[in-house]
Amino acid sequence: MQASSAQPHDSGSSPGDALYPDLRSRRVFITGGGSGIGAALVEAFVRQGAKVAFVDINGEASEALVERxxxxxxGSVPWWRRCDVTDVPSLQLSIADAAQALGTFDVLVNNVASDDRHTLDEVTPDYWDQRIGVNQRAAFFAIQSVVPGMRQLGHGSIINLGSTGWQTKNAGYPCYATAKSSMNGMMRGMAKALGEHRIRINVLSPGWVMTERQITQWLDAESEKELMKNQCLPDKVMPEDIAAMALFLASDASRACTAQEFVVDAGWT
Structure with a gap:
């Protein structure tokens, strides 16, 4: 792979170094927390002293994360369970069991996603349902599961991971683009009713984040040139950059923020 002038941040500190005292002991549930952006989210909240639970379908990666x-x-080991989020009863049972173990959740991060490539002609009804199940339906029913508890608490923060891919008209995943664009509609359709209970809901949309999967499958010399051409900042966006924004949105520092999309893409869109 050809080296690029686009490098990870080198400022001497990590974006996850900021501390939010109000997050200590808050209960946080994260979907798809075993690897990639999800693993960075789990670690960032654990570092804050939060009580973290996550689900993931990849048992090996999840166990490795927990041991690390x-x-x-x-003393801050996250609760986790292997779960296929397309199985809504299993997802909701996992949330209920995690709440029984840790307490009512203050924060939900709907991170789970799959951007597997496909063309319009290849999509069957079953494939459509599976893609929507991972990228959209799981988020809706996770929200449904945590909101009653948040109403009792009198507060909550729901963070739905969106995407800039559909906004930049990327080809190669029309089902994913459809599902991720709907995160904005889901947010706006729920914000008023949830806000009456001081439950905030926002969309956090990453740009091209340098997860291991992205680097292995998609990053090459040509795509790095594209990155440099389109980003305003010369730094690669890392999973920790997404986690840093999630911490802000989960904390009381963003108490007046709801029904908004927060984009972390180094200025691409």
């Missing part, structure tokens, strides 16, 4: 966090943050 156990060594790094003794």
């Amino acid at each position: 966090l156990r060594a790094r943050y003794p």
Whole structure:
């Protein structure tokens, strides 16, 4: 792979270094937390002292993450369960069991997603349902599960991971683009009713984030040139950059923010 002038941030500190005292002991549920952006989210909230639960379909990656966090943050091991989020009853049972173990959730991060490539001609009804199940339906029913508890608490923050891919008209995943664009509609359709209970709902849309999967499958010399051409900033967007924004949106520092999309893409869109 050809080296690029686009480099990870090198400012001497991590975006996850900021501390939000109000997040200590808050209960946070994250979907798709075993790897990639999800793993960065899990670690960022654990670092804040939050009580974290996550689900993921990849058991091996999830166990490795938990063991790494156990060594790094003794006493703050996240609760986790293997779960296919397209199985809504299983997802909702996982949320209920996690709440039984940790307490009513203050924060929900709907992170789980799959941007597998496909063409319009290849899509069957079953494939459509599976893609929507991962990228859209799981978020809706996770929200449905946590909102009653948030109403009792009198507050809450729901963070739905969106995408800039559909906004830049990327080809190659029309089902994913459809599902991710609907995160904005879901947010706007719920914000008023949830806001009456001080439950905030926002969309956090990453740009091209340098997860291991993205680097392995899609990053090459040509795509790095595209990155440099389109981003305003010369730095690659890292999973920790997404986690840093999620911390802000989960914390009381963003208490007046709801029904908004927050884009972390180094100025691409």
